[in-house]
Every structure is written in C-alpha cells, then in structure tokens.
Amino acid sequence: MGFLEIRNLCKSFDTVSVINDFSFELVEQTLCCLVGPNGAGKTTTMDLITGRQKPTSGRILFCDDDITGLDEHEIARRGIGRKFQVPAVFRDLTVRQNLEVAYSRSTNPLKNFFRFREPFFAEKLEEILALTGLGNRLNVEAGILSHGETQWLEIGMVLMQNPRLLLLDEPVAGMTESEIEKTAEIFNRLKQTNTLVVVEHDMAFVRQIADMVTVMHMGSLLAHGSIGDIEANERVREVYLGETEDA
Incomplete structure (x- = not known):
C-alpha cells in the first residue's frame, strides 16, 4: 500500500x-x-x-x-503539514519566535519554555536554519524579510512540526x-x-x-x-x- x-x-x-x-x-x-x-x-x-x-x-x-x-x-x-501560497507568518515576531510558535505544542507558556530548552528543539532549529539559510536573520522581524525569505521561513515553520x-x-x-x-x-x-x-x-x-x-x-x-x-x-x-x- x-x-x-x-x-x-x-x-x-x-x-x-x-x-x-x-x-x-x-x-x-x-x-x-x-x-x-x-x-x-x-x-x-x-x-x-x-x-x-x-x-x-x-x-x-x-x-x-x-x-x-x-x-x-x-x-x-x-x-501532514501544509504551506499555502500566501505565507502565514507572524510579521511582528522575529524569525526565531516564528519557529518557536510553530514548534510549540501547548498554549501554556511555561510548558513551551521548557520545550524550547529541550535538545531536540535546538537540533531542529539548527537543521532548519541550515536548510533555509536564515541563520543570520534569526533576530529579524518577519515583516521586513524579503518575499523569498518569508516563503523559506514558512517552510521552516511547517518543518518544525516534523510532518x-x-x-x-x-x-x-x-x-x-x-x-x-x-x-x-x-x-x-x-x-x-x-x-x-x-x-x-x-x-x-x-x-x-x-x-x-x-x-x-x-x-x-x-x-x-x-x-x-x-x-x-x-x-x-x-x-x-x-x-x-x-x-
């Protein structure tokens, strides 16, 4: 099958x-x-x-x-993860914060705080930054990224969910x-x-x-x-x- x-x-x-x-x-x-x-x-x-x-x-x-x-x-x-044609990023958040939001599994900020300290999160973040080339844009707000960078960020956000x-x-x-x-x-x-x-x-x-x-x-x-x-x-x-x- x-x-x-x-x-x-x-x-x-x-x-x-x-x-x-x-x-x-x-x-x-x-x-x-x-x-x-x-x-x-x-x-x-x-x-x-x-x-x-x-x-x-x-x-x-x-x-x-x-x-x-x-x-x-x-x-x-x-x-199953999906990326739409129009990117759905959080324009007022940094690249890192967007990736954190995508990774979070809980609405509880404390639980998410500890999740972001997990070794797997750091490994996943590094992997996605290497793939997308956004490592030097980590602390930049998504709203000022180029069109291509915005698309790569959203691909990264989908990948943070490990689909x-x-x-x-x-x-x-x-x-x-x-x-x-x-x-x-x-x-x-x-x-x-x-x-x-x-x-x-x-x-x-x-x-x-x-x-x-x-x-x-x-x-x-x-x-x-x-x-x-x-x-x-x-x-x-x-x-x-x-x-x-x-x-």
Whole structure:
C-alpha cells in the first residue's frame, strides 16, 4: 500500500463537480509536482487531503490509515503539514519566535519554555536554519524579510512540526530567479528525507525538483509519470504545457 493513496475522489459544490473520480498514489520520500491548467482542481485536492474540505465520495489513505473526512487538526496531528501560497507568518515576531510558535505544542507558556530548552528543539532549529539559510536573520522581524525569505521561513515553520508529508502550494510564485534557484536547492535537499507534494505552474522549476509529475485536468487525472514522460505526452501538451496561467 502507498504512503498516500487517493481512491476515486469526488467533490461537488451544489451541482458543480470540481473533482471527478481522481485517484493517485504517492510513494514515501518522493517529490511529486501536481500541475494542470487553471481550474484543474489542484488546490481543492490539497484541501481534501488536509481536511479543509470534505469529499463528496472516495477515500484518502495515509500510512494505511483512512483519514477521509477527518478535521484539519486531526489530519495535521497524523503528520501532514501544509504551506499555502500566501505565507502565514507572524510579521511582528522575529524569525526565531516564528519557529518557536510553530514548534510549540501547548498554549501554556511555561510548558513551551521548557520545550524550547529541550535538545531536540535546538537540533531542529539548527537543521532548519541550515536548510533555509536564515541563520543570520534569526533576530529579524518577519515583516521586513524579503518575499523569498518569508516563503523559506514558512517552510521552516511547517518543518518544525516534523510532518511526514509536506503539501506546498505554488511556493515560488513572485520569487526572483535567484530565490527560485535557492528554493530548488532547498526542495532537492528536503526530498532526500521527506515526502512532498508541490502544486506548481512554473515548469522550469518543476523540471529542477520533481521525481514524479501528476497532471490534473477538469478534476480528473490526465497523466502521471516522470517529467520526461509528461513532456512527451501529446494530450498533456494539448491541454496544458505552454499555458502561462494556473489555479
């Protein structure tokens, strides 16, 4: 059985069908890019995996556990972390404080104080700072970070929760070329130890990071395979490749 399995997933809003019998399987320690034209259903699929929305029918299995229809916090607790397209950082807090908030498990400040003194916290913090390159920005308020640094901080915040699966929605949107290059380096390091699903429309970026590519069209699976397979697929080229817009 796969690490993440989606079986015959459907989602309708009133009479409008958004996801149509979509099936997908993800192997552990794989980076899969989810691509497709505008309105293909990519973000809705992410919403269904994380419990933000409930499916009309079908099943979602994670590590052999049926998570279909569970609430967001229950799914997060099972080890699925998500980064949205617009970063959700605390702009008035420093980089370190943002990472501490992400790591905290309790609303009790005293309990969190002792958690931050645990060796694991220091190790995790060091690991994430090395990955994101934010070590020299530790005491800087998040509100004055560059766009790329803000995105890397939020990736770090998701990683502080130690998820088994990371879902990332258009992580390089609005980045400069150098920021995109650095983000590709971060993802290529991450996929050595983590499992990721990345919704992306920048095909040059997809070529740099993807182990596998899943193409959606009108809520259904159009194609799944390596980047070479996808770029050689005539149907994919017809409905998607060459387009400049995405959901």
